Amino acid sequence: MEIPSKYDPATTEDKWYAYWMEHKLFKSVPDNRIPFTIVIPPPNVTGVLHMGHMLNNTIQDLLVRRARMQGFNALWVPGTDHASIATEAKVVQKLRKEGIKKSDLSRDEFLKHAWEWTHKHGGIILEQLKKLGASCDWDRTRFTMDEKYYESVIDSFIDLHKKGKIYRGERMINWDPAALTALSDEEVIYKEVSSKLYYVKYKIVGSDDFVTIATTRPETILGDTAICVNPKDERYKHLHGKRAIVPLVNREVPIIADEYVEIEFGTGCLKVTPAHDMNDFLLGEKHQLEVINMMNDNGTISEAGKLYIGMDRFDCRKQITEDLDAAGHLAKTEELPNKVGYSERSDAVVEPRLSLQWWVSMKELSKPALDNVMNDNIRFFPPKFKNSYRNWMENVKDWCISRQLWWGHRIPAWYDGEGDFVVAKTEAEAIAAFSAKNKNYTAADIKQDPDVLDTWFSSWLWPISVFDGFYTKEEVDYYYPTNDLVTAPEIMFFWVARMIIAGYEYRNELPFRNVYYTGIVRDKQGRKMSKSLGNSPDPIELMAKFGADGVRVGMLLSSPAGNDLPFDESLCEQGRNFANKIWNAFRLVKGWEEKIDPALSQSPASKIAVEWMQSKFNSVLKQLNDDYEKFRISEALMNTYKLVWDDFCAWYLEMVKPPFGSAMDKETYHASVAIFENLLKVLHPFMPFLTEEIWSYLGEREPGKGSICVASWPEVSSINEELIADFTTFSEVIIGIRNVRKENNIPNKESVVLHINNSGKNSPNFDPAVQHLGNVSSINYVTDKVSGSFMFIVNQSEYFIPFTENVDVEGEKKKINEEIDYTRGFLKSVESKLNNEKFVNNAPAAVLEGERKKQNDALSKIKMLEEKLTSLN
């Protein structure tokens, strides 16, 4: 079998993904194994893959692949989200380009367009995930508007309504005047803008005096129903109980006092517009103020405003300012840096508005969700996010779930013409429900609520409804609770918290055991990668350039949980280089197969190398398992990287590599293959394609079942710590020899003799390896100095390499003197500690012992060096 000298990701990756699909290696059905489940955070159905998805899904794939190898019944459920408002906005935009206005379409016509759009763009992102190597069970792909899923959303609405946890109420909400829909608090983005603060004079009734208020929104004076001052404010005490006249509209309003008003801000005097400001609304309730809704849902002035009717709110602001000025009511204007809420989807300035909406009552529902995160039944990685979670959950507000949109799950409520309504699953049931109230209606008498539910009201059921958990028990009982959730901290409240709530409400159990929060992928300048900035590389192109494995490794190299990832292509380059390194190591090992001489027995150097490498592997494997347990993914990768590159390639392979043209013994060959296979296994979650390719070359594999995807994760076996320590000494000796060679221009090709004064620690077991790697012709153990030679010290043993020719003795002396000086300084600091009575009395025995050892070691080292110095003369 011809092995290519270069690894070609493009063809390899497509080949193996097709193979995995063909053999259904990611398929999962309940069986008697322990399940390991991850549900994908469903991307927007019409979205395309961005770098955030890449990071997020690489981590999920890594976790699920490792679990699969560990013998769990591993399942990763893929799917997409209908993303109500986001998708509807895209469809509206697309129709507008075609000259079609949403308002000209019926609901059904619009939904037809929306479904067309969904079918056209839906699932592109899932195809892209396959390029990444995502090991999802694609047969289980779910969409939040699938029939059964849709039904579960409706049923949970009905259920919560029955339990009194969903209610309909008129409240202040964030209104998007462009999309004409209510928004949840989370869908409002506050931006810093420079606005103007207008000082407006109101005449006081029964006096010639004026009171001046400060406002950023002068147009809302049309809805003013009070003036408010702080009761403690001495300047305005005389105004309590008086009345003022709203300019232009000439309405008389009371002057009230409330602590809410800040004395320091503006004039310390506030105009109150209960219909158009959250706080004013609360003030209005408290003081029983009249509520004047002076704005239409599209942001124009309503009839109730009396003036400027039909004018847009921002035009009105301009006009009213001029008119106030003309009438002598505008005292002054100031610049004011201010925060203004914008709709996340339409970017329109959000209008606080009084509106009749559906709500979920959150306080009680949230309790188990809060407790079970705080007590670590559900673990957050990193745990710092528990703080913001608690903060939010303890102050949780009712959730506005109705949206004035068409794309989504339609609210199962029916209204008659008299302001009465029932909640029911179907029209027939609604009619029946009305009959129970002695209202004998036909379908013509009632109308279903036109609104749909907030998109998160469907995705909060995701871990349950992907298994049709509301209707069949078998699957959900097996796979639920899921194991790990990997998501962005931005949607902790939108989604994570609510899934936990739904989990306890409907399963009386947590939805997942661990939540891993990824960071944000940023560019080199620290900006978030986004389509609009155009600073995001195309993941598909990246994978074409560096290979999917290279990109996966690049993404994970520097992304501890919760940390932002400053992405740079050079990371992927490092990933690609790593893949190349592994490929070349493979070529070397595989090449030995035909060099095997059955008669050749294993050399002692190879024997010790194999033993050491096995121990080293196990010791790192133990560390890896611990890293995974703690979700220290980057650490796990780096430990794997060093194990493969440094321990295996740089040391092991060099130790067992036969000289050019020489034969290979079969023991070493087979041991090397076995070690390589174990390395491939721990590499596989990071680099699925490359490892499968090499795996297929390294042994006879049964089709399908022989895939590395289902190979078993190695068990930690015996670790010979002493051997590992001896190896460290060995490697330092080799480095010592290399240094002597380098500093004295002794070429590697020229063999040297090594004398060892073994007064300290040195393992003769490694001597053959020293000879092999250091090109040492012979090793002699001595009991004294060897004059006329270079010396270095490792672990208290002296190593001598006799001078060859033309050696710089003075230079050598100088180096030794420098080392003596350094060691004396070190000794001094150790002794100052040991001479400190308090230290000797207080420090634990082990520490004290350590310091004494340091002292002795330093003393003997100085002695050795001094002797060496005299021997040079």
Next chain:
RNA sequence: GGGAGCUUAGCUCAGCUGGUUCAGAGCAUCUGCCUUACAAGCAGAGGGUCACAGGUUCGAACCCUGUAGCUCCCACCA
């Protein structure tokens, strides 16, 4: 305004119970090498006032207090 977190090498980060391998890793940089697996490589080297200032302790990157800077979350002050 309320809350949380961060500051360690040029960059990205480890450093777990205050002491042992406490100043580390990878990348980048520099110096040699195209040495029969690999120049996408090999062999070496340099690089730090652990943000700053105090304190506790025999001993502090680590604990305490203060200062400065950065980040995030919540609230939304007209």
